[in-house]
Amino acid sequence: MIENDEYCTAVQVLALCRLAGVQPRLFEVLVHLFGSPERILKADRSSLMAIDDMTAKTAKKITGTAALLKQADELHRQLKKRDIAVMTRFDNGFPQLLFELNDPPPLLYIRGRMPDNNKKTVALAGAENATNEGIEWTVKLAGAFAKAGVQIVASLSKGIDAAAHIGAKAADGVSYCVLDSGFDQIHPPEHMPLAIDVAQSGGVISEHPPEQTYTTESFKSSNRLLVGLAQAVVVTELYHDSTRTLDLLSFCRQIGKLTFIMVDPERGALADEGSLAEAVSCGAIPLTGLEKTGDIIKALV
Incomplete structure (x- = not known):
């Protein structure tokens, strides 16, 4: 026996x-x-x-x-x-914020380390088909959070999410990446170097076994982790085809997660009218200017 x-x-x-x-x-x-x-x-x-x-x-x-x-x-x-x-x-060391979910992950696969439960954390997200202006804006915001000692979590998606990791590193901060797949099936594959880089100072996290490929369902479960790992979600660029970010915002509304959409003071909101309206209907609070990161940090509890 x-x-x-x-x-x-x-x-x-x-x-x-x-x-x-x-x-x-x-x-x-x-x-x-x-x-x-x-x-x-x-x-x-x-x-x-x-x-x-x-x-x-x-x-x-x-x-x-x-x-x-x-x-x-x-x-x-x-x-x-x-x-x-x-x-x-x-x-x-298991992230205590994940227990706010009605289905917290029983286990996580990790390379690197997990976010510190005693530090503030934000999730940065946005369009995969990001503009140069959106990427620049996200790098600045990630840098501002990092310099204030705030941990950053983001997916490995193209565009805004990748820029969040780049901005954190540029400011000597720490970021954590949530995968949509297992470690053997990094998605997108061209972001493998970025995942390796993130693991050096922060961590790469997956709910999926190493052989798990990218699917719509794994994408949605990873969104749940992104929201669950952070005290607030910050969106920097958003359009009608930003499927991941729109799903993320919908989940934030379901669980009552604090959500912001950051507006560039020079260019305005980097979003189409319909997507911006949907974000606001999901509870996202528009804030204008880099200095507003301080207001977000104060709200992270």
């Missing part, structure tokens, strides 16, 4: 989530009911079937997870050899 307590928490969570396929929302329910991965692994079928919407198939997978622990342990060893750390929601 396999004893669950022979294996560390990371291995137990890998077995449950990666190998048995338990999704974040169900894992949240299981933790609420049983308290720990070890107790989840010991749960019997009748206890699991008492959970709302639990299926016999899912209950069978969970009760059979103990048999996957050896495989999960080997997987954990291989990840460590590749300098990919596994952090679970039970670990010290």
Whole structure:
């Protein structure tokens, strides 16, 4: 018989989530009911079937997870050899802001380090088809936040998100990148050097296993992490085809996340009329000028 307590928490969570396929929302329910991965692994079928919407198939997978622990342990060893750390929601240092989500990630894959829970954090986002003016504006804003000691999180998308990382580094600040895929399938692939650079001083974070390719669903789950990791979301450029940013703003509205759209004092809002109106309807507060970053920083609690 396999004893669950022979294996560390990371291995137990890998077995449950990666190998048995338990999704974040169900894992949240299981933790609420049983308290720990070890107790989840010991749960019997009748206890699991008492959970709302639990299926016999899912209950069978969970009760059979103990048999996957050896495989999960080997997987954990291989990840460590590749300098990919596994952090679970039970670990010290896990981002506390993520618990504001109704489906916080059970585990995260990391290269580098995680954002400091004791420091302020903003997510910078915007159009992938960014203009030169938008990129310049974003680099300035990222630099202003970085110089004030604020941590920056952004995706690895082209345009504004990539500019956020560049601006943070130019100001000797720290940024953290949330991937839309696994480490073996960096998207877009031409941003691999940027991901490596970010990992040197900050960290690259993924909810997805290394082999996971970019999909619409992984894109949406990464948006959820971007919003969850920050105390506020700041948008610098936005158009009708800025699908990622519009989805991000919609999610901010759903969970009540503080959101701003920064207006260039010389060029005005870098957005079309419809997208700007949608951002405002999602709760985004327009602010004009670089000096307004100070107001945002004061609001980060």
